[in-house]
Amino acid sequence: MPTLAKAYIAASADSPLQPGVIERRDPGDFEVLIGIRFTGICHSDIHTARGDWASVRYPVVVGHEIAGIVEAVGAKVTRFAVGDCVGVGCFVDSCRECASCRAGEEQYCLRGAISTYNSIGRDGVPTAGGYSTSIVVDENYAVRIPEGIPLEAAAPLLCAGITMYSPLRNWGVGPGTRVAIVGMGGLGHMGVKFAAALGAEVSVLSQSLKKEEDARRLGAHSYHATSDPATFDILAGSFDLIVNTVSAPIDLDKYLSLLALDGTMVLVGLPTEPLSQRAYSLAGFRRSLAGSKMGGIRQTQEMLDFCAAHGIGAEVEIIAAEGINEAYERVLVSDVRYRFVIDANTY
Ligand code: NAP
Ligand code: ZN
Ligand code: ZN
Numbered sequence: 001m002p003t004l005a006k007a008y009i010a011a012s013a014d015s016p017l018q019p020g021v022i023e024r025r026d027p028g029d030f031e032v033l034i035g036i037r038f039t040g041i042c043h044s045d046i047h048t049a050r051g052d053w054a055s056v057r058y059p060v061v062v063g064h065e066i067a068g069i070v071e072a073v074g075a076k077v078t079r080f081a082v083g084d085c086v087g088v089g090c091f092v093d094s095c096r097e098c099a100s101c102r103a104g105e106e107q108y109c110l111r112g113a114i115s116t117y118n119s120i121g122r123d124g125v126p127t128a129g130g131y132s133t134s135i136v137v138d139e140n141y142a143v144r145i146p147e148g149i150p151l152e153a154a155a156p157l158l159c160a161g162i163t164m165y166s167p168l169r170n171w172g173v174g175p176g177t178r179v180a181i182v183g184m185g186g187l188g189h190m191g192v193k194f195a196a197a198l199g200a201e202v203s204v205l206s207q208s209l210k211k212e213e214d215a216r217r218l219g220a221h222s223y224h225a226t227s228d229p230a231t232f233d234i235l236a237g238s239f240d241l242i243v244n245t246v247s248a249p250i251d252l253d254k255y256l257s258l259l260a261l262d263g264t265m266v267l268v269g270l271p272t273e274p275l276s277q278r279a280y281s282l283a284g285f286r287r288s289l290a291g292s293k294m295g296g297i298r299q300t301q302e303m304l305d306f307c308a309a310h311g312i313g314a315e316v317e318i319i320a321a322e323g324i325n326e327a328y329e330r331v332l333v334s335d336v337r338y339r340f341v342i343d344a345n346t347y
Contacts, residue, residue, distance in 0.1 A: 002026060003033065004346035007061045008133035008321050013051030016325040018346065022061060022128050024136050031136050031181035032080050033072040034088065036044075038282045039130035040065030040156035040314070042186060048118055052272045056118055058268050062115040063130030064090040067145060067155035068344070077139045087146040087304070090294050092116050092127060103157050104298040106141075131324065143252040143301045145313070146308035153313025156339040158185060159294065160314065164191035164243065165297035165303040167266045170196060173339045175199035178244045180235075182226075182255065183272060184211045185331070187245040187268060189338035192218045197310045201331035203239070205231070207254075207334065214337065215254045218315070232257060233314050237285065244336055245269045256287055264288040320346035 002023040009020040027033045031239045045062035047053050047282060059227025066088040070080050080086060083243030094101050094109035101109050115123055129135075145154045159339045164187055175178055177200040181191040184206045195202040203222040204215040210221045224231045235258045242265040256265055256277060264287065267275075281287060295303065308314060319327055327340040 001075050004132055005132045005134045007128065008324055008347065009059045009061050010049040013049075013056065013058075017131070019321065022132060022283075024134050025123065025125075025315040027072055027074040027080075027136050029074040030140070031074045031078040031138050032070050032086070032142060034065060034066070034068040034086055034135050034137065034142070035071040036066055036068040036133055036135060036344045038065040038123065038152045038155040038318070038344060039342045040158070040160065040316070041184070041324070041327055041342065042156075042159045042333065045129075045131075045158070045199060045330060046331060047247075047270065047272070049328075057126050059216050060118050060126075061128035061131050062117050063132070064088070064344075065155045065158045065160065066116070066130035066135060067151040068135070070132070079139045079141065080144075085147075085151060085154075086142045087144055087145050087154060087158045088130070088135060089162060089300060090116055092141050093122055098213070106296050107294040111307055114189070128209050128296055131321070131342060136223045141297060143297060143304060146304055147313075148308050149304070149313050152316050152318055152341050152343075154189070155341050156314035156316065157307060160186040160190045160339060161307065162229075162295040162300045162303050163187055163244075163268055163292070165306070166299055167243055167292040168194050168200075168241075169299070170244045170292070171266065173198050173216075173241060173263060178238060178240045178260070179203070180205055180239045180258065181245065182242060182250070183245040183247070183269065183335060184215055184338070185245060185334060186314075186339040189214075189218055191243050191245065192220050196220070197312060202296045203235075203320065206346070217317060224252065237261075239263055241266065247271055249275055252289070253281045256281040256289065259285065259287045261285045262287070262294070264290055267291045314341075316341040318343050322346070328344045
């Protein structure tokens, strides 16, 4: 008998999310049934629910920052037991055979990872995400949430956290690295915490000065408003790595001018509109422009263990499910400190 789960559902790109009920299959041999406790609101949920990106299969249940407790396990599950605290991020399966999957970079599966929502699962049924009271996933696509990280602070780590941790690690950030985080929202604030914990010299580039005190509390050493044109003169050539989290198009040439010789700007923000830049912005100082998407299961577990070791969690504002639509409006005007998290008891 499938389980019925309460959920918040987007029926179309222009309708507000509404409460409803969905079915969750019984866990298969290698699957776990997770009772969701908290789910973060990622800007990607909004892009998807509102149809900003390519095809969306409506009705859709979004949400891929899931923290919960294992409530049932399939007969052959070995990694988890009932009562364990677990997380699920942006994907729930992948081919497991291609070079990316074998390298533990399942998010780059060459056959296409199965996203937590808006994909077709192995069972042929559209996947439904974390704005709900339960989810069933293969044990290999869930991660353990270490003791000491409260579940509400853990949920956003499953997307915002790993999306920032991954490029910082992959580009070798450590003591002496001059890192700038552009945009201090859900992703950006985690970037500040991780870069500081890795020992880097961290700057925040935000639209205004409003978040300066918070940024310094989270570990930033300097903070600049991008609305002030002088910022781009003062900071010219001063960063080894810029991680751009902005969800809207920005003037890439201006930001590339802030990179030092051999510096790299990594794009993680995913605006709908195409971006462009002059070749000389790169060639002039042997700079690189790169992109990065989430992180694999192994690195996600490493990130969670790093968080436990360094006392890191997301800064959250817990909301009831009925507040989701209002929270979306606040995210869209950068009025979030710094992640909304839905309390699953309130569906
Ligand atoms: P968010 O909480 O809304 O943060 C984005 C931040 O960007 C805002 O807080 C704001 O920071 C800044 N910003 C917004 N509009 C801007 C504008 N017009 N000009 C300049 N700055 C602006 O969103 P998020 O959840 O962190 O997600 C950010 C982006 O990353 C989204 O596009 C999302 O889809 C994408 N994403 C990508 C991945 C990946 O794997 N690559 C994973 C998750 C999310 P300030 O107020 O500080 O300026
Ligand atoms: Zn996300
Ligand atoms: Zn694969």
